[in-house]
Amino acid sequence: MLPRTARWPATLALVASVLGLVFASYSTFDYAAHLDRQLHAVHCSFIPGAPASEDVNNACRTAMYSPYAALLRGQFWGGVPIASFAVGAFAFFVGFALWLVLARERSPLRARLFFGVLGLTPVVASVVMFFISLVRLGSFCKLCVGIYVSSLLLAVAAGRTLMDARSSVGVRPGHVALPFAWLAALGASALLPAALWVATLPDYRPLLASCGKLPVAVESHGALLKLPTKEPRQAVTLFVDPLCPTCKALHERLLGEGVFERLDPQVSMFPLDSDCNWMLDRPVHPGACVLARAVLCGGASRARQVLEWSYDEQETLAKLGKDGAALLKAKVVSRWGQDMAACLDARSTTLKLNQHLQFAVANHVPVSTPQMFLGDQRVCDEDTDLGLRFTLAQLAPQVLP
Amino acid sequence: MNPTIVDAQLQPPPADGGPASPPPPGPAIVGTAVAALLVLALSGAVAAQVRAAGTRLEHPEKAPEGKVAIADHTEAPYCTPSFKTVLQRVLNSCGLVGADSARRGCQPADVKTFASISDSDFNALFTPLKDRGAVVLFDEASDQLDPDAKKLLEERWQDRRGARYFFVVARASRTGTPDRNRALSHKRANSVRMYLDEQFHDPDLDKQVGLLWLGNEFAQLDKSYCDWPSTRGGKACSGEAVNRSAFVSWVDCRL
Missing domain, CATH: 3.40.30.10 (Glutaredoxin)
Known part of the structure; x- marks a missing residue:
């Protein structure tokens, strides 16, 4: 039987990826619900599946409404939430970590190196978002923190895998093209939810100017x-x-x-x-x-x-x-x-x-x-x-x- | 002990001293399948959520009963249908609203006609305005505002709150000829309006101030009105004196 220390990074990566996937999915679905331009409850808990909160001032709503929650907001109503990219990325890492768990020591060296390097990327994004939350928003949304922690755990697992891979000997390296294929798969996984998001967005333009005019634009006393x-x-x-x-x-x-x-x-x-x-x-x-x-x-x-x-x-x-x-x-x-x-x-x-x-x-x-x-x-x-x-x-x- | 080295050492040694033999494909297939399924399922769920939001956008649910209020003027309890009837007729007749908006002020004879109510009922309509308004008193045969009158007028004018219209109901005397009284009460009403204009230069004044000037044939005040807030509070007041006046008040009614 292999020592436990040989398996924990992959197991930790799997757990972290699943957690990250859950938090990112809640965040993305909450965001999607608001595309009808109405107010909805949002999930804001460290416990996956906890009821959504109606509180209009909770930190998750603050984060969701902030300019930092989505990309391409000028091109698409609401933009494309960053969490939607995380959904695809974490899903990819779930599959990859599962492979490492199942394959154990038989996984190719390049797979371990790839995971060791690319597994660090979510935490880089999380660190950036953490500082934005700290400095710009002044609050931390629990779903976001869930993603930060998941990314951190994934990074720990990735770091350990990387260290182990660099010092390992006699491990089959795997095909040289595999990292490129995995990279492409990671990119496709991260982009697919976002691409479908954009493809299914309704046309908001006719609605924008439908809320009336200001009949008296000038206050007659100049009081404004x-x-x-x-x-x-x-x-x-x-x-x-x-x-x-x-x-x-x-x-x-x-x-x-x-x-x-x-x-x-x-x-x-x-x-x-x-x-x-x-x-x-x-x-x-x-x-x-x-x-x-x-x-x-x-x-x-x-x-x-x-x-x-x-x-x-x-x-x-x-x-x-x-x-x-x-x-x-x-x-x-x-x-x-x-x-x-x-x-x-x-x-x-x-x-x-x-x-x-x-x-x-x-x-x-x-x-x-x-x-x-x-x-x-x-x-x-x-x-x-x-x-x-x-x-x-x-x-x-x-x-x- | 380095666990990875242990891993490598536990692998079966390759026959030619090279890398280990290819791993069985099972774990890779499982991992790939799980990742692909998750990505596809969640992407599909995302798309479904976005489409559902689009459907709700196109066919919004019926708005809840509690509609958002629209900014409007005050509607005080004294705005009874009778009061509003008089108010509407005064506004029409005085040119504040309606097609005849070029016209300013009202003719005394009109009041009797448009009010269509008795003197006492007409005065009773204004009773709830006792504390909101004030009685500006004049010297006999004069239309000059004294300093107290000016001060009180300023106070009342600036205490607009949510009111839409400012009413000035001028009177002259219980005695004397109706023509003379009409002319004098007209001057008194204009004195009030002109002072407000001079003092506040309000561009909306003409749309806000409704003037009524009464002769002695209609709605004269009795001595009980001496108890109302006035410019000469505490001084001797009689039924004759209280009619040498202009009652002023913001009116908190919507039409």
Whole structure:
């Protein structure tokens, strides 16, 4: 009987590949479900098969909506998810590892070397995605972590196989063309799901401009805020709420896509807080009125900073908002200075905020945030996440870097 | 001990001292078959999922009952059908809505006609606006706004919230000739409107402010209106004085 240490790398590779395949498949299928432009539950658990989560703010949804989840997003609505490539690659490694497990010491040297080298590639991709999650997204989705861990285990197995192969003697090398054939098979396996994905995608173009127009593009009092950007190329009107997580996410997506600096945004504050917004019978985001006033008080020079601060500190500010307006005001004043205190309570600020809300009424927009209009064309809510880049490429290609 | 070397050592030694004999093809076939099946099955599943999403996209499920609200003006409980009837007629008659939108203001005689209700019922319609609005009082035979009147007007104007229309219902006196009273109440209504225009330069003013000026033949106020918020609160008030006024208020009704 062979020593156990001779077999564990291949066995580990098989287990790691199966795990990676499961996590990548869940991720891909969740992504595919969202191609109907609707909101669905997403799987976000380390336990394969655990129920999907309806939570709109879970880290897996954040990762899925990020610009890093898919390739070719400008060419195809939603792009092609990176996880779909992983599905094919892990499936290939399942078969390859199974061969190594079954063949044991009789597997050719070139097979071991091939596996030793190519088995490291998933972890390279995972390391890149890990740092993106850490630095850009600030959160880790459990399915992604599952793939990272699977890739790491596969890399450990591959590394050990490589070391063993380099020091082994008397092992049959195998045909010289085999590594090329395996490489081609790996490539084909990784590409096939993605190719079928692209081939079966519906045509979204007729839907993009189907969500209405902005009947009154100009606020008659000039009350809307113009946010400064570096290279404004396209007028855009945004209805936002400083405490709305989806608004924050859209803002981050626009920044992440490199699009925001090419927009010429006018912002209409639309706090979903019954304290100032009569369209609600209860506050959806308590404290949003205070923050909307703070953004208005920021004026042309600081409005963008105050809005982005509200997004950055959203969790803390939302908590303060629930505890009362006084605490929230104190936080705003401590960050933006004493002159903000008088402005927050000024009647002129209330009047201006009211003009923003009346602008929403004049345009008969839905009572929801965020809402984005490219010129006077409304961007459908369904196209502001997965399909954002494709939508921009179709409706305003000049804003894409 | 290096396990790989052990592996190699455990293999049967080749007869010619060269590499080991070819391995049996079974494991390779199994591995290849499993990989191929997995790739094909999962690719097919991916394609099926994408196609299913496309079908849902083409034939969306019926939207749930709870529709998203559309941004609109406030609809306060006092917006009864009677109130709305008067409101609609005032707006039409004053040129704020409808085909006759070039027309500004209303004729006193119209009020009786379009309101089609008694004096007391007409005034009762405005009772729920007691705290939302205010009574701007004038000196006898004057249409000049005093500082308190200007201050109160500014406060009320800026307290718009979700209202669509700002109503000004001017009156003159319970005594005197109807013609004289109509002329004076007309001036008072215009004083209010002009002050708002001067103060706020609101480009939408004409679309928001509805003016009514009443002679003494319709809807005069009794002394109980002295209790309403006014520019001369706390000072002596009589049934005669409270009619030298303009009642102003935002109206929180949709039409």
